[in-house]
Amino acid sequence: MNGVATTPARNDPVTALLQSAEAVFALKGLSGSTTAQIAQHAGVPKATLHYHFRTKEMLYLQVLQSVFTEWYQAAASFDQEDDPARALAGYVRVKMELSRRRPKGSKVWAQEIISGAPHLRTLLQGEVKPWMDGRVARIRQWMDEGRIVTLQPEILLFMIWSVTQHYADFESQIRLLTGQSRLGRDWFAAATEEVVGLVLRSVGLLPGAV
Amino acid sequence: MNGVATTPARNDPVTALLQSAEAVFALKGLSGSTTAQIAQHAGVPKATLHYHFRTKEMLYLQVLQSVFTEWYQAAASFDQEDDPARALAGYVRVKMELSRRRPKGSKVWAQEIISGAPHLRTLLQGEVKPWMDGRVARIRQWMDEGRIVTLQPEILLFMIWSVTQHYADFESQIRLLTGQSRLGRDWFAAATEEVVGLVLRSVGLLPGAV
DNA sequence: GTCTATACGTTGATAGAC
DNA sequence: GTCTATCAACGTATAGAC
Numbered sequence: 001m002n003g004v005a006t007t008p009a010r011n012d013p014v015t016a017l018l019q020s021a022e023a024v025f026a027l028k029g030l031s032g033s034t035t036a037q038i039a040q041h042a043g044v045p046k047a048t049l050h051y052h053f054r055t056k057e058m059l060y061l062q063v064l065q066s067v068f069t070e071w072y073q074a075a076a077s078f079d080q081e082d083d084p085a086r087a088l089a090g091y092v093r094v095k096m097e098l099s100r101r102r103p104k105g106s107k108v109w110a111q112e113i114i115s116g117a118p119h120l121r122t123l124l125q126g127e128v129k130p131w132m133d134g135r136v137a138r139i140r141q142w143m144d145e146g147r148i149v150t151l152q153p154e155i156l157l158f159m160i161w162s163v164t165q166h167y168a169d170f171e172s173q174i175r176l177l178t179g180q181s182r183l184g185r186d187w188f189a190a191a192t193e194e195v196v197g198l199v200l201r202s203v204g205l206l207p208g209a210v
Numbered sequence: 211m212n213g214v215a216t217t218p219a220r221n222d223p224v225t226a227l228l229q230s231a232e233a234v235f236a237l238k239g240l241s242g243s244t245t246a247q248i249a250q251h252a253g254v255p256k257a258t259l260h261y262h263f264r265t266k267e268m269l270y271l272q273v274l275q276s277v278f279t280e281w282y283q284a285a286a287s288f289d290q291e292d293d294p295a296r297a298l299a300g301y302v303r304v305k306m307e308l309s310r311r312r313p314k315g316s317k318v319w320a321q322e323i324i325s326g327a328p329h330l331r332t333l334l335q336g337e338v339k340p341w342m343d344g345r346v347a348r349i350r351q352w353m354d355e356g357r358i359v360t361l362q363p364e365i366l367l368f369m370i371w372s373v374t375q376h377y378a379d380f381e382s383q384i385r386l387l388t389g390q391s392r393l394g395r396d397w398f399a400a401a402t403e404e405v406v407g408l409v410l411r412s413v414g415l416l417p418g419a420v
Numbered sequence: 421g422t423c424t425a426t427a428c429g430t431t432g433a434t435a436g437a438c
Numbered sequence: 439g440t441c442t443a444t445c446a447a448c449g450t451a452t453a454g455a456c
Contacts, residue, residue, distance in 0.1 A: 054451090116237060155404040170324070173334060194365040244430080244431065257443095425452100425453085428451095432446100
């Protein structure tokens with residue numbers, strides 16, 4: 001192909017097309033990607049793509065939806081702990097693991113948001129917003145109980161999202177600046193624990209060294 | 211135009227084209243943007259674009275270079291203070307201010323990185339990397355002197371970049387989740403101080419509430 | 421369900437008048 | 439320097455054979 005790392009195509013053309021679409025959309029976004037690229041990457045003719053997904057946009061929406069579903073399930077880890085340190089650390093670790101395991105999905109999401117989120121408006125308002133409001137209430141309770149410092153809860157969530165997704169979205173920059181050919185599992189594990197420490201200290205958990 | 215907020219065109223076609231290019235590239239990236247869109251947004255015929263910038267890619271490179279130059283100058287604030295709290299707080303404030311003032315430039319940069327940074331390889335290795343190495347040395351010194359907690363310095367820089375640029379790149383998501391039609395100056399100022407607090411606490415500066 | 425062939429609009433870039 | 443007109447290449451999507 002053309003700059004797109006080849007992924008072995010599954011026998012199932014739908015699965016192969018979804019995977020290939022995620023890879024191609026991650027590199028060029030919706031409007032910059034072509035159905036020819038996606039089809040070639042999946043090892044099927046263009047017409048097969050248009051048979052299973054009526055339009056390029058339909059395929060794109062399915063990729064976005066799939067990424068969101070996985071993120072949404074991962075977010076459940078936030079609620080499984082009462083202790084703020086455990087809840088936040090767990091959430092950060094899950095998000096970092098998703099950045100490592102599915103960086104292309106994160107990149108598709110990021111480019112859609114950067115482009116003004118025209119295809120995510122309803123998803124953000126209908127599903128992400130209510131989830132966030134619930135988490136905001138919990139964070140506020142921790143603050144009221146004096147368990148974490150007082151701040152605008154949304155800002156904390158934005159920090160966690162931006163820092164963890166950075167390791168997926170800006171992976172090429174990180175690689176170039178740290179001189180790695182790819183972000184391996186060990187490096188990622190070490191970075192994850194550093195990020196956990198940063199996040200916990202940032203809300204006043206963990207003792208500072210000063 | 212088509213989803214692109216109209217910016218009044220300058221009399222100077224080159225300036226108008228650079229501004230319009232930044233706006234259009236921010237929405238669609240290099241391959242998703244068309245010279246027709248950029249020219250129309252600037253209020254000039256396509257041929258005028260190709261007269262002043264030989265190819266679409268040349269125009270794109272000038273936008274990227276311009277964004278980098280501004281970021282690089284802003285980064286000087288990092289060195290003007292010996293005290294880590296002042297240095298870090300100042301750097302965060304400058305980066306947040308740039309996210310507010312020039313969000314489109316940040317978005318162009320972000321999409322280029324997400325796409326694998328094919329046009330930024332030399333810039334990142336030749337200019338950003340050396341700058342980072344210098345800053346890493348300073349951070350390490352602060353750690354050795356026990357003024358901040360011990361961590362991988364690069365991770366701290368990545369956090370500052372991701373958190374501050376998030377307010378430019380993911381602005382549409384933030385707007386939808388916080389119910390604002392745009393991120394105004396006052397909201398941004400408040401968010402900036404929250405972020406400053408998060409960053410300072412994350413390295414053990416500022417007392418935690420716990 | 422899968423493919424080849426193709427319709428038909430859009431694209432980057434230029435030619436050439438002013 | 440600026441514009442209108444134009445072109446060859448490429449884009450999405452479909453028709454219709456197997």
